[in-house]
Each structure stands twice: as structure tokens, then as C-alpha cells.
Amino acid sequence: xxxxxxxxxxxxxxxxxxxxxxxxxxxxxxxxxxxxxxxxxxxxxxxxxxxxxxxxxxxxxxxxxxxxxxxxxxxxxxxxxxxxxxxxxxxxxxxxxxxxxxxxxxxxxxxxxxxxxxxxxxxxxxxxxxxxxxxxxxxxxxxxxxxxxxxxxx
Numbered sequence: 319x320x321x322x323x324x325x326x327x328x329x330x331x332x333x334x335x336x337x338x339x340x341x342x343x344x345x346x347x348x349x350x351x352x353x354x355x356x357x358x359x360x361x362x363x364x365x366x367x368x369x370x371x372x373x374x375x376x377x378x379x380x381x382x383x384x385x386x387x388x389x390x391x392x393x394x395x396x397x398x399x400x401x402x403x404x405x406x407x408x409x410x411x412x413x414x415x416x417x418x419x420x421x422x423x424x425x426x427x428x429x430x431x432x433x434x435x436x437x438x439x440x441x442x443x444x445x446x447x448x449x450x451x452x453x454x455x456x457x458x459x460x461x462x463x464x465x466x467x468x469x470x471x472x
Contacts, residue, residue: 321345325352331365334411336426347430347465354461355441360403362440364433372410387413390436399442407436423470431462431470 319330319338326348330337337344352360367375369385377383379391393404409432418425438454445451459469 321348323349325357325359327361329363331363333364333366337429340426344430347434350465351434351437351461354464355403355438355457356401357403357441358401360437362403362405362407362437364407364409366409366411369410369412372408372413375408385410385413387417388432388436390439392440392442401441403437403440405440407433409433427467428470430465430467431458434458434461 319333319341321328321330321341321344323345326345328344328348348360351357372389373383373385375389376386379389387410389408391406391408393402409429414428414432415425417423418428421428435458438458443450443454443457445454455471459471462468462470
């Protein structure tokens with residue numbers, strides 16, 4: 319599935335039905351993201367993979383020998399906040415669905431949260447330092463609230 323217009327190109331690979339069925343809603347969410355964060359361009363690929371694949375990639379790039387829900391790979395090393403959102407997002411749908419069930423979250427909302435979180439990394443936000451984490455989380459929660467998704471950290 320591809321969502322594309324003047325400022326936006328998001329290509330999904332191996333996406334589950336709950337993503338494919340809501341492509342118009344996703345396009346609206348990403349358009350709001352562009353406006354909310356004053357972006358010039360969004361060009362990302364979102365791929366879904368199995369836990370074994372995610373574990374291997376997580377070990378290779380983050381030196382963590384375990385699976386995870388999402389990994390994001392910005393186009394280049396970011397040293398400051400950028401007006402371009404370019405890169406690749408990998409999602410382990412098995413982990414996403416398990417977390418959704420365990421945390422009593424809507425699967426689609428949890429998916430949107432993970433993608434938005436990853437996109438924020440692609441424009442330069444991080445959470446390695448305490449102050450950076452607070453800034454990123456505040457922006458994230460404010461945007462998610464604007465699109466009708468409750469604070470995922472509560």
C-alpha cells in the first residue's frame with residue numbers, strides 16, 4: 319500500500335489488514351502530522367516483520383539480542399530537529415498485537431502511536447537524555463491527543 323501526495327509518500331510492505339483497511343484515515347493522520355510539526359517532506363517506508371527478523375536486526379544495530387515492537391532508521395545522522403521525515407520503520411506485528419492485548423489498547427491506535435514515535439525520531443527527536451525524552455513525549459502525546467488517541471504512557 320502506498321499513501322502519496324505532494325508532501326507525503328509512505329509505502330507499506332507486508333502490512334496487516336487493520337492497516338490496509340484504514341488507508342484514508344492514515345493519510346489524514348499523516349497530513350495532520352505534517353502540519354503539526356511544520357514538515358516540508360515525509361518519505362518513509364514501513365515494513366512488517368516476524369519476531370525472529372526483528373531480533374536479528376535489533377541485535378545488529380542496537381546490540382540488543384531480543385525482539386522489539388518497532389525500530390526506526392532515519393535517512394541520515396541527525397544532529398538537530400529537521401523539517402524532513404525520511405527513513406525506514408520496521409514493525410514486529412506479533413509484538414504490537416501482544417502489547418495491545420496485554421495493555422488493553424486498540425491495535426490500530428497502538429500501531430499509529432509506534433509509527434508517530436518513529437517518525438519523531440526521523441525528524442530528530444530522541445529520548446536518550448531525560449530532557450530530550452520529556453520534550454519528545456510531550457510533543458508525541460499532544461499530537462496523539464489531537465488525532466483522538468489517548469496518552470499511551472498512562
